[in-house]
Amino acid sequence: MPAGSNRRALAILGVLTACLQVGVASQWSGVREHQGALALAWAGAAALALLADRSVDLRPSRATLAAGLALWAAAVLATVAGRSAYHPVDRLTPLAAGVGLAVAAAGLRGVSRFRKAIFVLAFPLFAPIPVLVRVEPVRLGAWLASAMLWAIRFPATRDGALLSMPHSTLEVFPPCSGTAAVTQLLLLALLVLCLFPSTALQKAAVFASAVVVGYLVNGARIAFLATVAERTPDLFEYWDAYGDGAVIFPVVATAIALAIWWAILRRQTAAERGDESHPAPGLPA
Numbered sequence: 001m002p003a004g005s006n007r008r009a010l011a012i013l014g015v016l017t018a019c020l021q022v023g024v025a026s027q028w029s030g031v032r033e034h035q036g037a038l039a040l041a042w043a044g045a046a047a048l049a050l051l052a053d054r055s056v057d058l059r060p061s062r063a064t065l066a067a068g069l070a071l072w073a074a075a076v077l078a079t080v081a082g083r084s085a086y087h088p089v090d091r092l093t094p095l096a097a098g099v100g101l102a103v104a105a106a107g108l109r110g111v112s113r114f115r116k117a118i119f120v121l122a123f124p125l126f127a128p129i130p131v132l133v134r135v136e137p138v139r140l141g142a143w144l145a146s147a148m149l150w151a152i153r154f155p156a157t158r159d160g161a162l163l164s165m166p167h168s169t170l171e172v173f174p175p176c177s178g179t180a181a182v183t184q185l186l187l188l189a190l191l192v193l194c195l196f197p198s199t200a201l202q203k204a205a206v207f208a209s210a211v212v213v214g215y216l217v218n219g220a221r222i223a224f225l226a227t228v229a230e231r232t233p234d235l236f237e238y239w240d241a242y243g244d245g246a247v248i249f250p251v252v253a254t255a256i257a258l259a260i261w262w263a264i265l266r267r268q269t270a271a272e273r274g275d276e277s278h279p280a281p282g283l284p285a
Helices: 003-025 032-051 062-079 093-106 115-120 138-151 179-195 200-231 233-239 244-277
Strands: 157-159 162-164 169-171
Touching (some): 003 093, 032 093, 062 093, 115 179, 138 157, 138 162, 138 200, 169 200, 200 244, 233 244
Antiparallel strands (some): 157 162, 162 169
16 A cells, blocks of 8 residues: 555544544543543644654554554554443553554654654543542632632631531532643643743743633632522532533633633744844844
8 A cells, every 4th residue: 555545544543543532431421531631632633643744754664554553453442342431441542542553654753753642642641630649629629719709798608628608508529629620721731832832931831820720710610609509509500510501611711721821822922023033143134
């Protein structure tokens, strides 16, 4: 098979693999972190694979083509192995499938050529965060919510992770601490930094803003839920973690974070334009 046809076929396999893994994961319950990271990983990997340097034509040998396809097939089989629920092995299958396709497309050097795409496919390894290293600052979420309620003069007091209103109480449990939201924003920040050039200071600012926005929006979510519990308790389940209304909060957090990152990274672009318009003395413009 000609090299071009071979790569087109492998690209189609990549798209089908992404659809398969995201489709299978969408049937599972209680693993929104993994589902979000998986969709983000495959979308980002596709974009980065299209942007990968192809100045040197790399062709796999028959052995590396077979090895790459074998690894890809193993990842696909692990995805559809008759499981109806999430398993920790699902963290690894996107990465394994991506490495397999990269090796099949361009040999062992393909791993280097598509390193950014492969790096992004490792995102599901960190979502959900392993229990042994997971931090759930429930008191921080409750404190932020109480501060926001105080700012709008809404009657509420806080005792640890418990918010008390005149006719209701709201306790902040670990899954509502905001860590999941922060994790998703950090993964999205990694993808943005893979796509756009940035300085070390800008990288630090992007990561820091992801953490701040994630916890602040989660605090606002808890404060909003407190007002719902107090005034319209019949709508609480709709706005809670697994209700239909809950999806608005990650959308808002993502929109705010993207706007901040655009402002941060835009400064680099403006600086580069300024350097180009004022060349050093003795150099051609």
